[in-house]
Amino acid sequence: MTSSPRRSRRTVTRAAIALVITAGSTAALTGTATAHGTAGTVTAAPLVKGLYQSSYSERNKVLWTTSAVGRPPVVSSSLLKVDPKTLKVKQTVTPPVTDAATGALEAVYGVAVDDEHDTVWTTNTRNNTVAVYSQRTGKHLATLPNVAHAREIVVDERHDTVWTTAFGDGSLVAFDSKTFEEKRRVTVDEAGPTGLVVDERTGTAYAADLNGDQVIEVTSKSVTPRLIPAGDGPISIALSRNGRTAYTADQTGGGLSVIDLRKGLVTKSVATDAGALSVAADDRTGNVVVVNRTAATATVVDPRKGAVVRTVTTGANPNHVTVVKGTAYVVDKSGAGLDGADQIHSFRVTR
Template sequence: MHGTSSSVSRNRSAAGLRFIIAAGALALSLGTALAQVAFDAPDSDYQGRVRASAVEQGKPIYSGSEIKVSGQDFKPGQSVTFLRGAQVLGEGPLTADQEGKFEVTFKLPEDAAVGTHPLVLTTAAPYHAEIVELKVSPQVPLSGADKFEVKDNKLVPGLYQSAYSAKSDAVFVTSAVGRPPVKASALVKVNPETLEIVAQVSPGEAPAREDGKEGGLYAVYGVAVDDANDTVWVTNTRQNTVAVYKQSDLSLVKQFEPGAAAHARDVVVDEKGGKAYATASGSPEVVVFDAKTLEPAGVIEIKSGKRGQNFSVGSLKFDADSGKLFTVSMSTDEVAIIDSASGEVEKVIPIKGSRGAIGVAYDGETKRVFVASQGSDNLLIVDTDSGETLHNVLVGAGALNVAFDPVSKHAYVSNRGAGTVTVVDTDGNIVANLENAPFANHVAVDDKGDIFAVNKAQGEDNPANDRISKITPKK
């Protein structure tokens, strides 16, 4: 044993000596190499911006796609190179023109893997380097159309969300067109059988912005119904507030002042508890309102479970049976569960496999949360008891919103980039992938097993623009 031990020690000593010699040689080689590299002044005022898109306008980037990469705000004459690993993409360095712009196209390999690919951008004269991301989306084949009846109708431009009222037996739809100052916006009441417009109102003029520019309309985006008070709640995202309308004739009940809910996105109502909740997107806050007195009733702040990061609320779901609120964080890919009675955050759960979590739904029977993630093109199914992410389902480019139908026990995901609605069961199996319309934006359910999907416009003369679809499983 002693001889063996000495032999091992001698071998280790020799190996250690060889390592020291090799490390010294490497350091000498590296020093020589670095001495030959020109460490010229880096770009201390780098402003460059890069955008990658499919050459076919409005289409996602798929394996085999022709890609257009465009840049702006570079220094005139600056050389730009893109690399994946050590391999240069395209035909070599690009040169920014006199306006600091460039554009190049190249074709992705047919076998390019789905996912987000980090690429290295380097510039010369002056030097800069950074990571830019290229997302390759899944092509989920259409399927299951024979299992559903679908009818649709064109409504008004710029559809955003919809919500069904059992009391009024009506679907309320929001719309807004363009960037501030928004000049065209409407709250629309729709017959759920014929999908025809029953009533329509345009919101009022908003005050001028802080910079003195025109305020436009109090454009409406998120929507929820309160059947206990015969009202419809909407979010006025551009004015950082909310408003309340009557279900019966769409007359304005109350317009809250600008600033009541910063960049309000979604709104939901707890009819039994008499509260309305709006997500202040981009922040960790859910803003609370009294649904009867129509007064502000506090703020719920959500702390991320990830060190040094901030929860950033996206969509919002209220489950009446459990009295729980569910929201997801776009920045940290977490789901938060809030007890509506106490206003306390019960738990914050990390979502594995998610990038850019934005849509959320809940099934009280299985206690599973469904999360649509726009950055990873997938639906994540999370067990709220264990916190485990049970299923990761690729559903299509730009998974944006999700609704759960307790009648069929299926989740419906609107995929904005793919223009589809994917139907998924509670165990993560795709039941159907339905062609919907370009820019499928939102899905909502009624109490009978019907799903209402709305889409936005792609191009001015596309007949599929601005439609509401009613999707009903065949018996």
């Protein structure tokens, strides 16, 4: 299925996405957070070099994080099982080798857990594939092809579906989480889908379109995707608990857009900081967290008031945020840990 989006306010090239898949510079960790003059605690721990994203398993009470270092051939990449309380690595899984001559690995970038089937899914951006691993053993179960510049991935357990964004050709691709077979593919001309989220109650998938300054909505029954205006350079997306509101981290605009999905319009725009890159919602408070890569901060926003609640200093180049039961987990590309390792930070969304 193909649809043509409205033209972006500016031309966004593929170079924009490269920001997400390049190593960050080294910087020292600042271990405090500012909340309108009140200090708050941030816990930080080094993991490995090349951190990208994280996803939480309720079934196993662990965080899964991905890492990959360098340009092809990528010979250093890992899928880590991390204790969310201690931030210590419990298990390291190495992706399979794709080229014996160079030692290149099927490097992992995006990540999502499927607790129903006890698996963890990854995007293998440089290989244009996605992969499936066992959460219990770490065994590589499958590699699924034809996902051009696979970026993010989400699991809809209720509908046995896994969605991923193919930035390279403007597609959203769905796989059966039981059989691993491709079950659906939706393409939007000239789009650059990046961030991704799914409403499990309805089975509707929403992707942030970096190229088109819009959100791509694909329902379980739609023939043509719906295109909803967003902010300036939306690169990540989250949903409110009731599924009626979407939040986008706007990389170009440096802020958060609050989008009424029923009306199909932006109702609030909140400046966060330079290089807004990832967003996650806290179902307990209704607040959202935006990580700002350029500014090396994480911003807690009350989307109902359209106001910043708290700004947290992270390591340099924060790359992704996951919120679990009121705690935010931010992975960075600071290289500030032992032997140049990147770090994971945790802090309470509420004070």
